[in-house]
Amino acid sequence: MAIEVEKLNFKYNGKDNMDFSITDLSFKTEENSIYALTGNNGAGKTTILRLLVGLLKPLSGNIKIYGEDLTRNKHHLWRIRQKIGFLFQNPDDQLFAPTIQEDVGFAARNLKLDEGEVQKRVEWALKAVNLLEYKSQSPFNLSWGQKKRAALAGLLVMKPKLLILDEPFANLDFISIYNHLKIIEELRKTEKMTILFTSHNLFFVENWATKVLVIDRGRGIFEGAPSEGLIKSEVRKLLGSYEEIKELIDQNK
Numbered sequence: 001m002a003i004e005v006e007k008l009n010f011k012y013n014g015k016d017n018m019d020f021s022i023t024d025l026s027f028k029t030e031e032n033s034i035y036a037l038t039g040n041n042g043a044g045k046t047t048i049l050r051l052l053v054g055l056l057k058p059l060s061g062n063i064k065i066y067g068e069d070l071t072r073n074k075h076h077l078w079r080i081r082q083k084i085g086f087l088f089q090n091p092d093d094q095l096f097a098p099t100i101q102e103d104v105g106f107a108a109r110n111l112k113l114d115e116g117e118v119q120k121r122v123e124w125a126l127k128a129v130n131l132l133e134y135k136s137q138s139p140f141n142l143s144w145g146q147k148k149r150a151a152l153a154g155l156l157v158m159k160p161k162l163l164i165l166d167e168p169f170a171n172l173d174f175i176s177i178y179n180h181l182k183i184i185e186e187l188r189k190t191e192k193m194t195i196l197f198t199s200h201n202l203f204f205v206e207n208w209a210t211k212v213l214v215i216d217r218g219r220g221i222f223e224g225a226p227s228e229g230l231i232k233s234e235v236r237k238l239l240g241s242y243e244e245i246k247e248l249i250d251q252n253k
């Protein structure tokens, strides 16, 4: 298994009764598979991903990444993290270097690859996300969608065993989505990469993921094949549907 989560509990200590919890969450992600997390705004998807990469500490429960216990100790966490590429929902949380090529090369240098290999991977990743011509510019002057593409390039250079993507398709144009899927699928074949992604877009959940976990207020309410889950009445009621929106628009034309 790439990811094993068992009876995970977590709580933010927010002000003004804004406490939010993840409650008794369990799921497993098979190696080389594509696993989706979906749910409404504020359901807890990003929180779950932060727990999975060790940015937040659970109150109780277990997380294993490729069989290794995430919560054992700090040194251990650092080693496990080197297998994980984590795309933040907001690219401004990810990018930091003065130029795009330095930013993208950072993770590869961290892996102690030789400089020739780093350069090769940076060019390859920037080409894959269609940003090669911007390589000497500051990442902060890019558009939001371009920032997200630069952030993804910074993960591709690691060729991670596990790619965790928080809303990888939000705010991107169709051709960028196509290019991202192409490079991710290529790595899934060559590196046997596993993918865990969050999305509100049920099109991607239904057509790309092999399994989906639907989250409602910090709890898993369905886990299984997307085609099965998305037709379930409680899931449809929770998430709403394309047909309902279309009907509303058509009615008001």
Ligand SMILES: Nc1ncnc2c1ncn2[C@@H]1O[C@H](COP(=O)(O)OP(=O)(O)OP(=O)(O)O)[C@@H](O)[C@H]1O
Binding pocket: 012, 013, 014, 018, 020, 039, 040, 041, 042, 043, 044, 045, 046, 047, 048, 089
């Ligand atoms: N640092 C924090 N302290 C307190 N509460 C927080 C913190 N971060 C998030 N929350 C709360 O936790 C809940 C879940 O947030 P989270 O970002 O995980 O949701 P999400 O499912 O990713 O939503 P979205 O679809 O909008 O990305 C929200 O109610 C949010 O207000």
Ligand SMILES: [Mg+2]
Binding pocket: 045, 046, 047, 089, 166
């Ligand atoms: Mg989120």
